[in-house]
Amino acid sequence: MATDGIPQDNMAPGPDAGQTTTQATTAQPGEFGSSEFGERLAYEKPKYQDLWAFILFYVHVLIIVILCIYFWGVTIPDLESETTTTTTTSDSDDGSDTSGVWVTLVCALFAGALFGMLWLQCMKMFAEMIIKILLFVQIGAWCLVAIMGVAIGSTYLIAIGIIFALFTALYTWCVWSRIPFAGACLSIASQIVQTYHGTVWLSLGVVVINFIWCIIWVFAIWAYFVDVALQRQQDLIDDPQCDINDTCTNYSNLIIFLYLISLYWGLNVWRNVSHTTTCGVAATWYFNPGVIINPSRGAFKRTMTTSFGSVCFGSLLVAILQAIRAMLRAGGKRGCVYCILLCIERIMRYFNKYAFAQVAIYGTSFLQSAKATWELFMNNGLSALINDDLSGLALTCGAVLGGVVSGIVGYLISQAFYPDNLGYGIALAWAGFILGYYACVILLIVVASGVVAIFVCFAEDPAACAQNRPEAFAKLTGVSPTMQEMAQNRGIQAAPQQQQQMA
Numbered sequence: 385m386a387t388d389g390i391p392q393d394n395m396a397p398g399p400d401a402g403q404t405t406t407q408a409t410t411a412q413p414g415e416f417g418s419s420e421f422g423e424r425l426a427y428e429k430p431k432y433q434d435l436w437a438f439i440l441f442y443v444h445v446l447i448i449v450i451l452c453i454y455f456w457g458v459t460i461p462d463l464e465s466e467t468t469t470t471t472t473t474s475d476s477d478d479g480s481d482t483s484g485v486w487v488t489l490v491c492a493l494f495a496g497a498l499f500g501m502l503w504l505q506c507m508k509m510f511a512e513m514i515i516k517i518l519l520f521v522q523i524g525a526w527c528l529v530a531i532m533g534v535a536i537g538s539t540y541l542i543a544i545g546i547i548f549a550l551f552t553a554l555y556t557w558c559v560w561s562r563i564p565f566a567g568a569c570l571s572i573a574s575q576i577v578q579t580y581h582g583t584v585w586l587s588l589g590v591v592v593i594n595f596i597w598c599i600i601w602v603f604a605i606w607a608y609f610v611d612v613a614l615q616r617q618q619d620l621i622d623d624p625q626c627d628i629n630d631t632c633t634n635y636s637n638l639i640i641f642l643y644l645i646s647l648y649w650g651l652n653v654w655r656n657v658s659h660t661t662t663c664g665v666a667a668t669w670y671f672n673p674g675v676i677i678n679p680s681r682g683a684f685k686r687t688m689t690t691s692f693g694s695v696c697f698g699s700l701l702v703a704i705l706q707a708i709r710a711m712l713r714a715g716g717k718r719g720c721v722y723c724i725l726l727c728i729e730r731i732m733r734y735f736n737k738y739a740f741a742q743v744a745i746y747g748t749s750f751l752q753s754a755k756a757t758w759e760l761f762m763n764n765g766l767s768a769l770i771n772d773d774l775s776g777l778a779l780t781c782g783a784v785l786g787g788v789v790s791g792i793v794g795y796l797i798s799q800a801f802y803p804d805n806l807g808y809g810i811a812l813a814w815a816g817f818i819l820g821y822y823a824c825v826i827l828l829i830v831v832a833s834g835v836v837a838i839f840v841c842f843a844e845d846p847a848a849c850a851q852n853r854p855e856a857f858a859k860l861t862g863v864s865p866t867m868q869e870m871a872q873n874r875g876i877q878a879a880p881q882q883q884q885q886m887a
Contacts, residue, residue, distance in 0.1 A: 433749040434693030441653060441696040448604050448646055455607030484801025488812045489819060492794040496786045496820025497591060500827030501584070503782035507831060508574035512567025514778045519556045519563075523549055559774060564863035566774035572856050573834025576666050582680025583662045583830045590658045591823045597650045605643045609635070637711070644710050648703035649696075655826060656695045656740055659833040660687045664744035666837035671845075673852035686747060694743045694750040698736045705729040735761075737832070741840045760843055775835050783824040790820020846871040 432438065507514060530545025532538075577583045615633040619626045626632040664683030668676055687695065705725055712722045738760060742753035794816020795809050802808040842849055842860065849857040850871065861868040 432690050432693060434697045437696035437700060438693035444646055452600060452604040452607055455611050488794050488797045489815060491797050492790040492816030493819045493823055495793040496790040496823035497588060497827060499786040499789045500824040504574055504578060507570050507778060508578060511570035512564055515563050515567055515774055518777050518781050523552045526552055562774060568859045568863050569835045569838055570775055570778060570831060572838060573831045576669055576834050577662060577830040580665050580680050583665055586661055586684060587658050587827045587830050590654045591826050593654050594651050601647050641707055641711055644707035645703050648706040649700055652699035652703055653696055656699050657687055659829055660695055660740045660744045662830045662833035663741040663837040666834045667745045667841055670841040671848050691743050691747055697750040698739060702729060702732055737836050738840060741836050779828045779832055782828055783821050786824030787817040787821030791817030847876050850876050
């Protein structure tokens with residue numbers, strides 16, 4: 385799809401913008417149209433949705449900041465002054481310089497973000513080729529596992545390698561015809577987010593915000609652990625038998641659980657803010673035939689105001705599941721309950737992506753959007769699942785490669801500061817990998833968000849795509865029988881050359 389067909393940020397509307405054609409479409413002149421779910425992208429009629437979640441999120445952020453300040457500024461100094469023995473915190477403070485740690489982490493984060501930007505460009509140009517290569521790489525990797533088993537004489541590795549190589553080959557054969565469609569979606573979404581670069585800048589901002597949020601949260605929970613340790617030490621001074629009698633101050637699982645919810649909630653909210661904003665931008669592009677002046681600003685404004693409560697609500701549900709799993713994992717309980725929770729969490733994450741697209745397009749509450757999303761899954765669930773799986777393959781690979789690059793950068797920079805400490809190098813390389821992977825995930829999520837928005841919009845109104853974005857319509861229907869059938873069911877016929885291509 386050529387960039388000429390995509391309106392640019394900060395361009396004035398063309399004279400033909402908003403005009404209708406004779407094709408059937410729900411869009412009206414000068415509007416984005418409406419459907420059975422409501423009026424689309426109605427920024428001029430704001431209504432706050434799920435306001436309780438909106439307020440609760442900001443209250444919880446304020447509480448975390450206040451707890452961090454209170455523990456470090458009031459409670460801990462008071463306990464240290466009352467404690468007659470040397471505290472564990474003073475023992476651990478060896479006066480070492482940590483500036484190298486911070487420099488390494490920042491550089492690793494920057495390397496991950498830079499690689500994510502490069503991968504965006506690669507997906508725009510070679511989306512279909514990337515997916516095909518990755519599928520063959522998976523087959524080759526399992527073959528290597530089998531070869532390794534032969535080399536070391538391990539029947540277990542040989543069996544695992546052969547079985548998974550065969551399954552991966554079968555999967556590749558089954559989805560091969562879907563690759564052009566996934567590649568088309570990735571290519572279109574990549575061009576949208578790179579043209580409306582506000583979404584990319586927002587993703588970079590989310591990387592920084594979540595990095596800051598993690599630092600604040602770490603200091604807050606660290607302060608809690610130090611506070612409990614100091615109180616426990618004071619209890620032992622007052623009553624040396626309290627440890628035996630189990631009367632000493634101890635850590636509260638409930639408080640730790642609430643801290644974990646706070647961590648995951650904050651991370652999920654800002655990531656979903658980026659996702660919802662990108663869906664709004666992609667929907668604006670989809671339902672408007674002309675050029676648009678900075679659609680990112682309007683989409684972001686609604687996401688952070690009237691739709692922010694819906695984002696917080698959906699993110700909270702996932703955060704609670706993540707916190708429960710983290711508590712079970714910390715307790716070594718990885719049984720059936722853990723696996724069930726993991727499956728529910730993944731289903732909810734997948735479901736939320738489409739629900740937030742509805743939030744972005746219609747400004748509805750989270751429950752209303754979830755209902756509309758369920759109706760979408762009932763009609764087009766299998767196609768969406770397969771498309772998302774193939775699209776996710778390219779995105780996940782980019783995130784992993786970004787993590788590897790950041791890990792290497794982290795190790796090399798750490799050696800400049802701590803050349804004689806291999807442990808520091810390995811730890812910072814691992815931390816760099818995590819930061820780089822996370823930075824790439826947040827950056828590449830804009831492409832995944834664009835794919836989700838394209839699918840939702842096309843499923844609801846393929847006529848709007850045929851009228852407003854004929855190049856995108858030709859690309860989608862030209863490689864997907866499902867999309868062509870969806871369009872034909874709405875009375876829209878593909879061009880003769882598209883039909884010949886599908887034959």
